[in-house]
Amino acid sequence: MNETPLSLLERLRQKPDEPSWQRLTDLYVPLVRRWLKEQGLPPADADDLTQEIFLVIVRELPAFGHSGRKGAFRTWLRTITVHRLRGYWRSKQTRPDQAFEEELDRLEDPGSELARLWDKEHDEYVARRLLELIEPEFSPATWHAFRRQTVDGLTAAQAAAELGVTANTVLIAKSRVLRRLRQEAIGLIG
Numbered sequence: 001m002n003e004t005p006l007s008l009l010e011r012l013r014q015k016p017d018e019p020s021w022q023r024l025t026d027l028y029v030p031l032v033r034r035w036l037k038e039q040g041l042p043p044a045d046a047d048d049l050t051q052e053i054f055l056v057i058v059r060e061l062p063a064f065g066h067s068g069r070k071g072a073f074r075t076w077l078r079t080i081t082v083h084r085l086r087g088y089w090r091s092k093q094t095r096p097d098q099a100f101e102e103e104l105d106r107l108e109d110p111g112s113e114l115a116r117l118w119d120k121e122h123d124e125y126v127a128r129r130l131l132e133l134i135e136p137e138f139s140p141a142t143w144h145a146f147r148r149q150t151v152d153g154l155t156a157a158q159a160a161a162e163l164g165v166t167a168n169t170v171l172i173a174k175s176r177v178l179r180r181l182r183q184e185a186i187g188l189i190g
Contacts, residue, residue: 007186010072012061025054027129027188031122032081039085039100049088062077073111073187074122083107084109123189130188134180138173141165145173 008027011020032053036046057080064076082104106112135143141163148159149170156167156174163170 007188009061013064016062021058023133024057026133028077028128029123032077035057035081036085039089044081044102044187045088049057049084053080058086060123065180070131074119074126074189076077077122078115078118079108093176111183124190130181130184131177134177134184138177142173142176146177150178 008023029050031044033050037057047159091128106114109115145159148154149156156170159170160167
């Protein structure tokens, strides 16, 4: 009997290994670094703060339990990021202006428009990056059939005619890629 593959988060919590940690950093470091730079941090400080955020994740992830709560990991990541950013400003012995502090408060509030924007940006980014990371697991023909239907918006029949395969082949390709994406994304995307 085949075991259902564990999601990235479950692999890191239950059986952490180097490839899984690498996948997490490949997935999240660019997003966190970009967000920190958008907050006005110099690139070197954004890099240092990104490392601090990931040290917290490495240390705390084994105890992290999303308990099926939608978006729990991204909320946890957002909270860690906000706290580390506040710590950064304290360490610089300068205080960001009141508007920036209020923005951090709004970002930390899960009901705020800014938090919802973070969540939307996070989910779109993570889905896109996960697709890039899982692409090598599929044959070029499977991937192309998936892309033509899912990304480019062709019907299964249109993609099949273009690729010289059956519509069923295109639907199976789409199903296989989306199943793998869902497996990897459990707990990451809300």
